[in-house]
Amino acid sequence: MAAFIIEGGNRLKGTITPQGAKNEALEVICATLLTPEEVVIRNIPDILDVNNLILLLQDIGVKVRRLSTNDYSFKADELNLEYMESDEFVKKCAALRGSVLMIGPLLARFGKAVITKPGGDKIGRRRLDTHFLGFKYLGAEFHHVPNRNVYEISASALNGCYMLLDEASVTGTANIVMAAVFAKGTTTIYNAACEPYLQQLCHMLNAMGAKISGIASNLLTIEGVESLHGTEHRLLPDMIEVGSFIGLAAMVGDGIRIKDVSLGNLGIIPDAFRRLGITIEEDGDDLVIPRQEHYEIESFIDGTIMTLADAPWPGLTPDLLSVLIVVATQAQGSVLFHQKMFESRLFFVDKLIDMGAQIILCDPHRAVVVGHDQRKRLRAGRMASPDIRAGIALLIAALGAQGTSRIDNIEQIDRGYENIEERLRALGANIERIN
Numbered sequence: 001m002a003a004f005i006i007e008g009g010n011r012l013k014g015t016i017t018p019q020g021a022k023n024e025a026l027e028v029i030c031a032t033l034l035t036p037e038e039v040v041i042r043n044i045p046d047i048l049d050v051n052n053l054i055l056l057l058q059d060i061g062v063k064v065r066r067l068s069t070n071d072y073s074f075k076a077d078e079l080n081l082e083y084m085e086s087d088e089f090v091k092k093c094a095a096l097r098g099s100v101l102m103i104g105p106l107l108a109r110f111g112k113a114v115i116t117k118p119g120g121d122k123i124g125r126r127r128l129d130t131h132f133l134g135f136k137y138l139g140a141e142f143h144h145v146p147n148r149n150v151y152e153i154s155a156s157a158l159n160g161c162y163m164l165l166d167e168a169s170v171t172g173t174a175n176i177v178m179a180a181v182f183a184k185g186t187t188t189i190y191n192a193a194c195e196p197y198l199q200q201l202c203h204m205l206n207a208m209g210a211k212i213s214g215i216a217s218n219l220l221t222i223e224g225v226e227s228l229h230g231t232e233h234r235l236l237p238d239m240i241e242v243g244s245f246i247g248l249a250a251m252v253g254d255g256i257r258i259k260d261v262s263l264g265n266l267g268i269i270p271d272a273f274r275r276l277g278i279t280i281e282e283d284g285d286d287l288v289i290p291r292q293e294h295y296e297i298e299s300f301i302d303g304t305i306m307t308l309a310d311a312p313w314p315g316l317t318p319d320l321l322s323v324l325i326v327v328a329t330q331a332q333g334s335v336l337f338h339q340k341m342f343e344s345r346l347f348f349v350d351k352l353i354d355m356g357a358q359i360i361l362c363d364p365h366r367a368v369v370v371g372h373d374q375r376k377r378l379r380a381g382r383m384a385s386p387d388i389r390a391g392i393a394l395l396i397a398a399l400g401a402q403g404t405s406r407i408d409n410i411e412q413i414d415r416g417y418e419n420i421e422e423r424l425r426a427l428g429a430n431i432e433r434i435n
Contacts, residue, residue, distance in 0.1 A: 003408045004421065007430035008380055008401035011254035011291070014427045018242050018261060019045040019418045020070060020235035024197035026098035027174045028204050028233055029053055029074065032062070033105035034178060035208060036077035037230030044070050044235060048415040053098045060084050081110060090116050090150055100128065101171060103153065104178035107140060112154045130165055130172030137163040138176070138183050160185030160224055168193045168218065168312040174201055180222040181210045187222040194218050195313035196236060196265040207231040237262050240319045241417065242287070243269045244392050247323035248424075249289035250278045251330060251400040256427065258287045267314045272324060274298075275306055276331050294374060297333030305368075309338035318342060322393035325349060329357040329378065330400070331371035339365050348390035351383045355401055380405040388416035395420070399429055 020043035029050070032039040044050060046069065054072070058064050061080040065073040083089055084106070093099035094116045106113040115128075132142065132151075140155040160183045165172065173193040178201075180187035192198075194216055202215045208231045211223035242261045249256035250273065263285055270280050270287065277295030281288040297306050310318035318341045328335050329352060339345050343364040353359050355378040358370040380403030385391030391413035398405035407413075410433070413420060421431045 001408060002410050002433055002435050003406055004395065004398075004410050005432045005434060006395065006398040006405045006407065008399055008403060008405060009377075010252070010399070010428055010430050012248065012252050012256060012399070012424070012427035012429055013254040015257040015259055016245055016423055016427060017259040018237040018245065019047070021045075021197055021238040022047060022050060022240070022416050023170070024200050024235050025050045026053060026101055027171075027197060027201045028235070029057065030098075030101040030105055031178055031201060031204060031208075032074035033057070033076045033079075033102060034109055034181065034205075035228040035230060036075070038073055038075045039208070039230050040067070040071065040073050040232040042071045042232070042234040044072055045238065045418045046070065047418050048411065049096065049098055052096050056092055056096065056099060056102075059089065059092065079110075085114055087148065090114055090148065100131065101175055101178075103131065103135070104175035107135060107153055107155060108158065108179045108182040111156060112152070114150050114152055116148075116150045128172075130167055130169040131175045133166065134163060134172060134176035134189075135179060137161050138179055138187065140179075158183035158224075160187040160222070162188045163190070165189065165191040167191070170195055170198055173198055173220075177202065177205070177212065177220065177222060181205055181212070181225060181228065183222070183224040185224055187224070189220040189222070190218065192218050192220045193312060196239070196267075200233075200236060204231060204233045207233065236265055239266055239269060240317065240389070242266060243273075243317075243320040244323050244396070244417075246270070246273050246278065246280065246287065246289060247320075247327045247393075248396050248399070250276075250292050250295065250327050251396050253289055254291045256289050257283075258289070260285055261287050263287070268316055269320065272308060272316050272320070273327065275308065276324065276328055276335065277333075278327065295331050297328065297331045297335050297371065299333075305334055305336055307336045307338060310341055318345065319389045321345070322348065322389045323396060325359070325367065325369055326352065326393045326397045328369040328371055329359070329397070330374050332373035334368060334370045337367045337369065339367075345387070345390070348386050348394065351381070351394060352378070352397060354383075355379050355381050355397060377402045379403065382406045382408070384408040385410055385412040388412055392417060392420075399424075399431075
């Protein structure tokens with residue numbers, strides 16, 4: 001187990017560039033299973049979750065070449081189908097949540113897949129019903145194998161149909177889209193997720209020969225095709241990392257430029273921080289966050305307390321609520337955070353309360369933050385990272401705290417942030433990794 005030792009109180013200054021998008025990487029890497037031809041993907045982040053998925057693909061026979069630090073070639077022309085039904089493979093899938101995105105491509109191309117409950121963040125239930133229902137609509141059958149605790153999914157043929165998803169699940173939509181590209185006839189998916197990374201997946205599949213329309217809307221139409229060919233694809237910058245860096249700059253920055261953010265794909269993320277009073281300047285495709293000596297939380301037009309709530313795209317991503325909560329601790333005013341999608345994600349605030357933050361946890365889904373208005377700094381402490389996003393939020397809090405903090409279980413942070421301590425040190429942070 002590794003840990004970060006952070007000496008708080010240093011003001012950070014300089015330029016930082018976001019990595020490639022983690023969630024997009026997991027989707028498009030799995031999409032390479034749909035063709036025996038070579039697919040080149042660029043700007044892949046060097047992070048634990050993505051690296052483990054690449055290793056998993058190599059285990060099943062995908063030929064992977066690392067072209068440069070963040071560019072890879074994938075060729076799935078000789079897969080070991082027998083290994084994919086083994087207990088060893090199932091065990092590896094169970095340790096990696098991104099592995100669930102392999103089901104759609106395997107079902108589409110080979111007519112079968114095996115699934116167990118995947119791992120990932122401990123942030124509450126993340127059900128797979130949407131995936132299962134989508135595959136069932138397409139004609140797949142499920143068989144539970146109790147002694148192995150797995151589901152075997154099979155289909156002699158997938159047939160296009162109309163479906164209304166029970167929720168706008170991003171991974172569920174991605175999985176169903178990848179299965180539907182080979183389904184006979186036309187598939188229409190209503191209440192589909194439409195976030196930029198799902199759009200990127202659809203654009204990549206179309207470049208491979210798929211016929212997907214309605215991209216960027218919640219109504220997707222997929223005309224089935226016989227096969228897909230190779231392509232080259234570049235990942236967007238990671239919007240969650242961009243938001244994390246905005247929060248970092250607001251809390252401890254002395255003028256930070258975030259380079260090449262793909263501003264048009266950030267949605268309302270910058271405005272969510274502006275509602276907390278953060279000044280954000282746009283310069284081409286860069287964001288510049290000057291030093292924030294004081295920032296005041298807005299109220300609604302009728303004078304009621306500001307509420308920030310997560311919602312499916314184009315709403316506010318739940319992955320940034322943790323960072324927004326930390327930023328709010330030093331604002332002037334109060335704000336209610338409403339985490340609707342995961343019932344355990346706000347439990348990390350007890351660590352911020354231990355650091356001196358004024359937070360009322362109303363229930364598993366709601367927390368009120370009363371800001372210190374920069375008059376009272378957070379106290380340093382020892383804590384553990386419960387998940388990726390809470391981990392980066394605690395890291396930001398520790399950088400702004402008075403004294404030396406220790407964060408354990410930083411493997412959670414490594415799952416989503418590439419070389420984070422080196423990049424922060426380049427801005428002037430006093431942070432060290434220890435084993």
